[in-house]
Amino acid sequence: MRLQYSTMERMTGAFILLTLLIFLFTVAVVGRGKNWFRKHVVFYTTFEEGYNLVSGSRVKLLGTDVGSVVEVSLSENNQARVKIRVLADYAPRIRTNSVATVESPTVIGSEYINIIPGTPYAPSIPPEGEIPTKEKKKLMEYLEEYEVGEKLENIGKILEDLAKIIGTIEAGEGSLGRLVKSDEAHRQLVDDLEAIDRFVATLQQTADHLARAGAKIEEGSIHVEKATREAPEMVDKVQELLDRLLRVNALMEKAMTEVPEISTQAREGMREVNLILESVKENFLIRPNLPPSPESESHGLEIRGN
Amino acid sequence: MPAGNYLHMVTGFCGRWIIQKLNRLGEILGFFVVCLKTALRYRTTGQRLMARTFIQQIYFTGVQSLELICIIALLVGGLVVIQGIAQLTRVGSRDVLASLLTVVIIREVGPLLTAVVVILRSGSAIAIEMGYMTVLGEIESIEMQGIDPLHFLAIPRLVGVTLAVISLIVFFNVVSIFGGFVSAWALVDIPFWALFSDLAREVDGIDIIVGSVKALMFGLTIALVCMFHGFRTGDAITNIPPQVSRAMVDCFILCIFFNVLISALFYL
């Protein structure tokens, strides 16, 4: 036997094997989802009619999927005999006092068999056994159950009352009737409505003013906010100015103590200058050329209080 | 020309066209029967050589197409999910996404797109190869070796292409569903395993059977039609292009026809 294989042979083999594996995996996954590989137990039920049950219709236990319908056939006494298969795990819960009914999520269509389990003390139905049934309600029974007739009667009464009210209004009776039928009341209503219109216009204006005021407040608040932001800096600057002023004040105080001495020295100097001037005036060369002497005026350098 | 003559011309043309198409279909079916008879007659002859040709055909049609099929499948899966999410969200039924994937990809698009890829890639190659072999006298050379050309050339290709198409459809479905899941997870954060369990619930046994039947029919159709036209090339090399073109068109139409027929048979 040749045991050396070419790349093509190996790849082709791998390809086919992989396909088989994927196919088997798919079948396994689908089968698991569909309960193909779980054990089932067969039961029978008999209904007065088939209720559109078909092979593959669901079988539920308390609303949970537990199996499916295998076959629907007519028995000799003209009843629908339904063969169902139920998952073996749930089969013991179907007891002699369990009841199978045909239900559907809508009033008509998608029928399924719903089994209501019996009491735990009742014996289980053996495989291939018959599950007791309860017939599916017909449309008329549903109508009776929901008291549709009575409800229709109530609706009729309501309609009659409505007709009466409309008649009263048409006749101009009652507040609404008068309002509808009287011209004066109608004019009054129109006037009132116009007054309301004016009031609404005024309200509108006020609202505009308020809006503008609000805008200004908003603008002011921006400034305030700005000032608030700048306040610490301004305080610092004021503090600095005060410091400078204090320093200037101290210098002024010091200068004031020196002022009397300076004024004494100035007075002495002025006196000497006066003496010199007097001497110059006396000179014969200058005296004829001198203008007339001015009136005397205080120059403020005299000693206060003199 | 009187109106009656025009009517005759139109009906005559239609009638001839239909008869021609039916004739060709009959010939293809006859070719299939002859292939089956040949396969049975020589079932024990030349097995080693046949096995080699068979492996070569699967390698060419299946393994070498796998890359292309996977790319197309990923894109198609993503596309179906994107459109599904866009449309189903409007009606608030996003939970039927798995059902949509099952219906669109597994039942219809998967088999048909795979068939189209195989027709374009392998079908044309087979028709051209057979055409050249006929024109260049290679078929007669094979016959003179005491080998039935149908047995040596047609049977391995028929079985190989069919098997490859079945495998490619399985790959297409798996990869496109994976592509769809990834798109769903990326776009709307639907958990991968939630979709997977939904899909396992939605796919029915009938879907697997229908997929297999379609794959079988497509594989047989592609191989048969392409070989049929290839063998009918005659003795002029200029006959090859029209025969190949005819083979492509016939394959495509027959595949669509079988797709509709099988879907109608199983789902209606």
Next chain:
Amino acid sequence: MRKPLISAENLEYCEEDGNCLFTEVSFSLEWGQRGVLLAEPHRCANILLKICATLFQPTNGTISWFGRSAEESDEKWLHHVRRRIGFVHRETSLISNMTILDNISLGIQYHEELIREQAYDRITEVLKQFELYEYRLLRPAALTFEQRRLAVYARELVKKPQLFLLEHPSLDLGERVYSFLLEVFKKCSIEDGCGFLVASMIPEVVNRWGDWVMVFDQGRCRHFEVGQFDPSIYRESMRRRGTTVSREWRNG
């Protein structure tokens, strides 16, 4: 007594348009015998050889191979007969996507269920004999015309046929190779009693191949024993058709 390798009676071949290429062709080829078909247009000889090779069916007449007629033969038997016929016609070609090794060993691999290596071993000697051994792994496109023609002869000889149907045996072959082939065929004829039916347009082949000659003229054929054959009969036929006479023929 051994039945003739091939015998034909009143063969007729007409095309679909009603044009008959030949009618009333009758001949018989015995074991070890060599027959020559001289035909112009050559298509008559080509079709007749294909009928003899079981590839075509005559529109009329009966033909039998190894004593069994076409009517008695089913498809399976015809395939069996083909293995006993070595057919090299002008269009015979090798399978272009197979190597020379696979081309030559195809029949052995198919019928004898041998694995490739065993089949290759069987043909190594033939390949060396035909000077093709070093080209064995190449495809036909890589070979010269002469090598390809030789490979076709090798393929047919590997079958060990009993009847050879040859069309233009010297086509594409050099003198040395042609002589070598003649030796091989001679050996086959002497040792195995092989019969040869050779078709050509060149009357010279009669000298090398002919025990009897059959000349096609206007769709009918005339038989001659090789000693009675006068090339002028064929020359006349060719002249009537206005065919260019080959240099070999003119020299002759």
